[in-house]
Amino acid sequence: MALSYLRSSSSRSANLLRPLSSAASLRRPISTDTTPITIETSVPFTSHQCEAPSRSVETNPSELLTFFRDMALMRRMEIAADSLYKAKLIRGFCHLYDGQEAVAVGMEAAITKKDCIITAYRDHCTFVGRGGTLLEVFAELMGRQAGCSKGKGGSMHFYKKDSNFYGGHGIVGAQVPLGCGLAFAQKYSKDESVTFALYGDGAANQGQLFEALNISALWDLPAILVCENNHYGMGTAEWRAAKSPAYYKRGDYVPGLKVDGMDALAVKQACKFAKEHALKNGPIILEMDTYRYHGHSMSDPGSTYRTRDEISGVRQERDPIERVRKLILSHDLATEKELKDIEKEVRKEVDDAIAQAKESPMPEPSELFSNVYAKGLGAESFGADRKELRATLA
């Protein structure tokens, strides 16, 4: 295995500084071996109103090692964010994604940057999957200028326009109509791309979801609604909030697929299937059966509504990173030491990014008033304050 890339530090620090416009750097091939391997998903797919895809997923060593590295990076990033929050460097709301990494990583493996992703507030890892850098993440979390939204958005407002990541939304469920709007724009421009609108099991009970689903089905929009079912809507278990927790069936006339969200390969297969379906037949719902180790947010211990045993049970049996590690080891794609080295390297990357983010300054006071309106665009206009320089077109 060509694992010598591990130590190529010359470009690594440069990567942290340079804004990444594609996930290419994140997917730096640790192993370039692309001989196909076929692996079975943990459980078969359950489908509603459609034929489920096959359980056998095509992958290759390079991809599996990329999965491992990416998920390890995301895991480390979220744990580091936990510490930063407790050290009061991150304030307000901070919703962590650890445990759910397979959804972000598997989805990216099935699609391109032309496809759009929109999600709710648990967006740090999705942002990284779309090509965001660790520096942008930590700087934004700490409210610094180097953040992806210049420090003005915060944890719940990560966006990356050049890789079609549309955020980052704080109000539960409101991102789903936006996502269907993205799909509409894709259909309007005849893009041949799709939109993945992610939401949680809590948001699945929002009315606007069904409104948007109705319109998407009516207009045949390439919208894929992905329910990241981590079984708890904030502090309320799904069985206490939903009469019918079969979220993949909630679409009624819209087909659905239930996927093991802790298996990155299953996620990849499902997203690939969904993309093909959506481009031909309109909307489809994916339910990702996943789990979050942390509470809803940093202000929630996460143990008042579920037992420690349950959390550790899932961690032992279904952890996404461990699953990929076992796959890699059992297929002899890397040694245990090499995987441990990757984890150490990832840890160092995260620490470096945090150190760099800490050095980034707070936004200038004048930034309070920038980007409220888009200035100097469109027809002649004065901007929000007429005393300012008028923008006239030549």
Next chain:
Amino acid sequence: MAAIFQGVGAAAPLSSSPSNSFDSNKSVFSPPRSFSVVRSDGIVNLNPKGRSAQRLISNAVATKADSPAASSSSKPGHELLLFEALQEGLEEEMERDPRVCVMGEDVGHYGGSYKVTKGLAKRFGDLRVLDTPIAENSFTGMGIGAAMTGLRPVIEGMNMGFLLLAFNQISNNCGMLHYTSGGQFTIPVVIRGPGGVGRQLGAEHSQRLESYFQSIPGIQMVACSTPYNAKGLMKAAIRSENPVILFEHVLLYNLKERIPDEDYICNLEEAEMVRPGEHVTILTYSRMRYHVMQAAKTLVNKGYDPEVIDIRSLKPFDLHTIGNSVKKTHRVLIVEECMRTGGIGASLTAAITENFNDYLDAPIMCLSSQDVPTPYAGTLEEVTVVQPAQIVTAVEQLCQ
């Protein structure tokens, strides 16, 4: 895009000078810009029976003697009704930019419940003029999502009051995304629809949403009142990169006016000088403009010289025009259809007091609708909104 504006820029000054109806001595405007043709036809010819008449039709460019700019019927341009002006503006922009689309209830095949989108679906097809189900929250959200990618949707609320269901989308996503994304996304939507107190439509269909939306950062709000500014504001709103809420009024759709044939827009942030004067500044917008102008006739007969400004831009206020007027007259009366509490008038009073307190000879008077749900009974409804007689009394009090 630049080429189009250059062409318009060349043509506009030629046509704007003869139709400017205000005396340049008293002009509080800066010199005419390249293509913003600001008119102030004295719209004084109101049906004196006011609201009790079946239709509020006004011949804005009439052959009345007291309208200084009104010339004979050989004037260039074409006559149309306000809803037709909106439709014309919308159609021209849809032709000009393929990214402009319309979404709303009954806008497509039905032609729009107020005929503003009549004929558009036939011309541009179902993908550009979209009939939505009755789901304001989601289709407003969808319009905003589409705008994030660069499309320019015009979202119609069949009645502005229905947009309360989409308040979250308008406030959080429409208004704030440009800011929270650090400038990555602009949301060039236009949200439009009729609002205001109509003819016994009942409390829920007589709402004035400008007071609810005015605090949302990141949006612009404009209110049209004549066919001329309706078309101009519609076009400017569509071309703007900021989200714009365009408030129309249910009772003004059938106003008739002669408007220019050539391409023009009205600036979104600018107020309109309706009638220059010396004694008192009356600030108004939308339908109340006509009540004010009716009162102005009475006031002129009584010897007063009111300056009437249609503020048009509800957010942000055109404090430049307003300020110049206050500095001249030193007395301000605000006449609005919003309710007294938390309305546009309340904000405007605060803004003027903060900025121009030294120039005021008397406290600002604000006439607004009563703080009640609009009743159904005609007599009660009439008393809910400001009537011309009250305006006359207010000016007399102010000018004592």
